[in-house]
Every structure is written in structure tokens, then in C-alpha cells.
Amino acid sequence: MGNAMQQTQPWFGLSRPDGPSISTQQWRHFVDQVITPVFPNGLSIVEAKGQWLGNNGERLSENSRGLLLIYPASKEKSQAIDLIRTRYRQLFAQEAVMRIDRPVCVAF
Template identity: 35%
Template sequence: MMPRKLRWILLCCLGLLLAGPLAAAPDATLHDDPAHPAAAPHWLRTELYFGMRPADRPRQLVSTAQWRKFLDEEVSPRFPDGLSVLEVYGQWRGKDQREIQRLPSKLLVLLHPDTPDSAAKIEAIRQAWKQRTGDQSVLRVTQAVEVSF
């Protein structure tokens, strides 16, 4: 009869041997797809926060159709491989304002390579929104991420 501790160690080793090849199997569906790399060093996650009240019409919300048109015309052509949009509540106080503004907002999440081209596209999106709505700002938060598809 084998001692309990030795039996436990052998079972663990056997489990690792059996699990190893399964864990290392590549995902053949996205293999060699540059838009969906297996490992993507030097990628960023950028969050853009959009207020849904135009500056010139503070009592009116940007409609779903207007937001969709903005995504279709300004965002998707620049980042066609994917993005995420979340509904969020926001508040802020703009330049020369005494009152805090509370408004529904959209959070756009982009995962992209850390390149000057990506940075320029993001700035173009921010400028396009400010031009369309008269907003003073589109908050941008960017951080390094490890991405794998």
C-alpha cells in the first residue's frame, strides 16, 4: 500500500500531465489574425466619456439615432475591428460654471495598438463630438493593457 502523501503527489502530477496539452492548445479560429492576436504587447485601453446633452440644448438629450449616426460616421470607420459602449451616469463642472452638471452619458471603450495612428483617430473622434454637440470636453482615460483573443 502506497503512503497517502505519495499517492496525493502522484495524482497531482498525473493531473498536470493530462491538463497540460489541453491548456496549451491554440485557438485555431483566430490564429494569425492581426486584428485578434494571441498575445498583444503594447496595446492600450482607451475610455471616452460622452455627455448626452448638447451644450446649446441642455434640456434635450442626444437621441439614440444621433448617437448611432455618430458611431457609424466617426467611430466605426476608425476602429472597425470592435468597440464597446456602455450607458453611464456622469457629473462634472465645466469651465466657468458654478453648478455641477448631472447627465446621462456614454462610455466608449476601445482596445487598440499603442501607435500614433490610433492616437490620432481617437483625437479625431473627440473633436468630432465636440463639434457636433458644442461640448467643452470628452474625457479620455488611457492605460496599458495586456490583450489576448
């Protein structure tokens, strides 16, 4: 059996409302400077293409990045993840950064 842990998946869109898409270099810098200090033991990055129905009824899509974060559940880590999401929204003019949380059992 494994250990009870928390899994969080934040999803970051790479398009901006007015301007160029977020570059690979900008994403990497954000990971290195903002995310890695909070999760120095490791994380996984997933490349994806998001799709949703806009308020105007038009189907929209954009390139995105997801993180797979596994950690011992704590209020401090949860708050740190919310700060990461807020920082990304501020830096890159994003409306939202989706967050998915679930308890998991992890063994190495």
C-alpha cells in the same frame, strides 16, 4: 499571457448647453459614421450617468456614453481618437470629451 495593447476610454456627454439632449439615433449615427470606420474590428459602448461639480459649485449630472477601445498602440490611432473627440465636440456643442489611456495585456 496576452499581447501588449493600448486601452482608451473616451466619454461623451449627451446633454447640450442650449437645446435637446443628443438622441439615441444621433449617437448611433455618430458611432456608425465616425467611430466604426476607425475601429472596424470592434469596440464596446458603455451607458453611464456622469456627475461633476460645476464652476458655480452646483452638482451637475448627465447621461453619457463611454467607449472601450483596445488596439495596438500607435501615434495614428491616438490622433484618430483625438479627431473623433474633436468631431463630437463640434457636432454637438460639447465643452469636452474626456479621454483615459492605459497600457493593457489582452488575450482572447
